[in-house]
Amino acid sequence: MNFGGNFKHLCDADVSPVIQLVEHLTSKHWSLDVTRQQRYDVHEHTETINLVHDPDFRHMNPTKHPALDVFGPIIQPILSYIAQYYEQQAANQSLISQYGLGYFIRANIIKLKAGGIIEAHQDKNFSLAHSHRIHIPIITHEDVDFTVGDETVHIPVGEVVEINNRRMHSVHNNSPVDRVHLIVDFVIPGEPCCCADKTHPGELCTPQACMATDRLQVPCYCFPQ
Numbered sequence: 001m002n003f004g005g006n007f008k009h010l011c012d013a014d015v016s017p018v019i020q021l022v023e024h025l026t027s028k029h030w031s032l033d034v035t036r037q038q039r040y041d042v043h044e045h046t047e048t049i050n051l052v053h054d055p056d057f058r059h060m061n062p063t064k065h066p067a068l069d070v071f072g073p074i075i076q077p078i079l080s081y082i083a084q085y086y087e088q089q090a091a092n093q094s095l096i097s098q099y100g101l102g103y104f105i106r107a108n109i110i111k112l113k114a115g116g117i118i119e120a121h122q123d124k125n126f127s128l129a130h131s132h133r134i135h136i137p138i139i140t141h142e143d144v145d146f147t148v149g150d151e152t153v154h155i156p157v158g159e160v161v162e163i164n165n166r167r168m169h170s171v172h173n174n175s176p177v178d179r180v181h182l183i184v185d186f187v188i189p190g191e192p193c194c195c196a197d198k199t200h201p202g203e204l205c206t207p208q209a210c211m212a213t214d215r216l217q218v219p220c221y222c223f224p225q
């Protein structure tokens with residue numbers, strides 16, 4: 001989702017129970033879901049535990065994976081806070097009364113190996129342009145650099161941060177440790193993308209109506225950097 005900024009700090013969470021679980025994962029667990037690094041060159045240095053995930057990046061009716069049985073109860077307090085954060089906003093409350101409560105369309109635990117990089121890219125599909133992408137570092141190091149737009153930061157363990165995934169973003173793990181983030185995508189049904197009023201006024205966003213803006217084929221001047 002585009003917004004006026006690069007990073008939006010939501011809160012700090014106690015992730016120590018998540019750290020404990022992640023430390024017990026073996027290379028076998030990490031190698032079960034390989035589609036992400038195979039499909040996308042920018043993710044070749046990553047490994048994933050899928051909790052809620054579909055390779056087709058659908059925007060509703062997500063698939064829950066077996067690992068969610070283990071991680072779900074542990075991450076629930078963090079997910080509840082995130083849902084509440086977005087649902088309590090005034091503009092979203094009227095959407096919720098019309099279209100229903102928000103939901104997590106994706107939740108994954110993603111490792112970026114020591115020395116690995118995620119090259120600069122923008123997220124260009126409908127669901128990623130119409131959901132809030134939130135990173136929660138579980139294991140990290142001060143030499144892991146996250147760049148969004150022209151801003152490079154280190155996000156410490158437990159910070160809950162939305163990133164502007166419609167701007168150029170990249171990650172450099174210049175550290176000796178494997179970085180592990182919980183990454184979730186939260187949807188408020190009916191929430192428009194930034195360009196909606198100009199490209200299809202009065203109509204809800206759909207993959208068809210937003211195709212050209214999702215793919216950045218028409219320039220977006222909504223939030224100048």
Ligand SMILES: [Zn+2]
Nearest residue numbers: 193196205210
């Ligand atoms: Zn849209």
Ligand SMILES: [Zn+2]
Nearest residue numbers: 194195220222
């Ligand atoms: Zn826009």
